[in-house]
Amino acid sequence: MDTLSTLISAILVAGLYATMSYGLALIYGVLKIVNLANAGFLMIGAYATWWMWTAFGFNPLLAPLVIVPVFFLIGIAMERTMIQRVVDQEPIISLLLLFGVWLVLQNVAYLLFTGDTRSITIPLTDAVYQRGDIVIPWARVYVFAVGTLALVAMQLFLTRTQLGRAIRSIAQDRDAARLVGIDVKRVNAIAFGLGIALLGLGGSLLSLLYSFDPDFGRTLTLKSFCIVVLGGLESFVGVAFGSIALALAEAFGLRYMPASLQNLISFVLLVVVLIAFPKGIAGLLRRRSGV
């Protein structure tokens, strides 16, 4: 594989990483909680796509049109019933709560769908673009395009609308936002809903690329943590930067190590970054440069 080919595939992967990590960053930015149930929602997004496809013949490429609004509502309901109660407590409480939610999601999926590995195969998932040495699966291009589109729409929403600005103002300074009359509770719920909706989208897109089982998403979530920490929490540019950095590290790291160790790269990077820049993260938190 030559450098150009590696570069292209790394950038395509980075788009996917950014899509699935932005939900984590948004939820952390606004609610200051770490969504440990991240993996569970990715997994449910993948299964929802698969289920609609096998049960009703619903086109998996269009599944996000259903999944995104449904996940948004699920997120809002979850925030109203559970997250709201722990949002102002010490961070460990919300971490454990969401860990429990993840366990519930994962094992409900085991009961509903069994532990068998599922995958989605449609003409697009097999098609590749080939020119010389460069081979690009079309599914990856599609996933990259949809993910990027969603992130751009999200960014426009956050910067151009009243509600989006309210969300960003809470991410910057919750008390000040409250003082200028922003309904923090309502915005919290919406931000959590958006975060979950992005995870649903991410899971749906992932199902086109990878096979999955109820344990799906654990490795990916660690990657998201790595990305969000690399790029600085709650910053849009940061998530994009972190995604590209991780995708490049993985793509080029593969040249020097066996593929079975590829997932190790993100963990090592995560631990190294967490250890090397704890002040850096704290500094970013203090600056809170906006979403």
Place this chain on the structure above:
Amino acid sequence: MSRVQVAGPLIAAAALLCAVAVPFAFPHAEYVLDVLFLIFLYGAMSAAWNIIGGFAGQISFGHAAFLGVGAYATMILWGEGWSPWATLPVAGGLAAIFSILVGVPSFRLRGPYFSIATIGIGEATRLVALNWSKLTGGASGLTMAAGPPPQIQYLSALAVCVAAFGISWWIVQSRFGFALAAIKQDTDAAQTLGVDTTLFKTLALALSAALVGIAGSIYAMHYLYVSPDSVFGFSTAIALVIMPIIGGVGTVWGPLIGAVVYTFIREQFAVKLANADLLAFGLLLVAIVLFEPKGIVGAWGSVMARRAFRKRAAGVAARG
């Protein structure tokens, strides 16, 4: 000394005596022995997790790594011709050393960041065990033909369990325990007051890891099989977190109650419906966090407090 203060140790001593007598009184009750063995083994791990997660407030999702290091140490050395009992201190020692190696850098992180790093440590350790086939046997793991008799296993699990709870009991009334409590409440304030927070956190982690490593060693002798998925697996990591939280995180006896509940739910549900046990644990965890963060011990405490209040209120009412 009040009646309760005398009764407590007496009850504990009586319970211990009964526990020691079980394998001699009922040498053929294999199922009961097996369940009790698991309760003691898991109770020991649960209490060990509670030292760092409960007393010091540093939630670790990576404790399976220490269990795995202990279990693998025993299996590897046993395979080399060591007596399994001789590997016990090695298993504990290696787990402690490993915990210090990963703990010193990770403790620069606070709260949720530390917890996330521990997930990474757990996963990374599992991947290394999976790929370092020469030492670990890779995905197929390591097996041994025959282990110590069940009665001996039972007694050794009981011994580790007693040690873990003895240490917990000592910690809560020692200067060490006060330091950990200070770290849990406010790390910065503790540091300002002269508590060497990193040192104490690392000590607590090493102590916790050593106990879990020894438990891992006994685990290996019992199952005669270790693989990356069994000891480093996610369900092991979950078990270690969930037991103390169900029972009462940061309390002395909560982890034992948690281990009993855990073993019971696992024995009851897992046989009937795979994964129903983990679903039950997830629901329990959510319910506990939302309604009773101090677990069963906390719930019991508030029930007793309410009853005492009602009694007093009734007394006042009677006197008019």
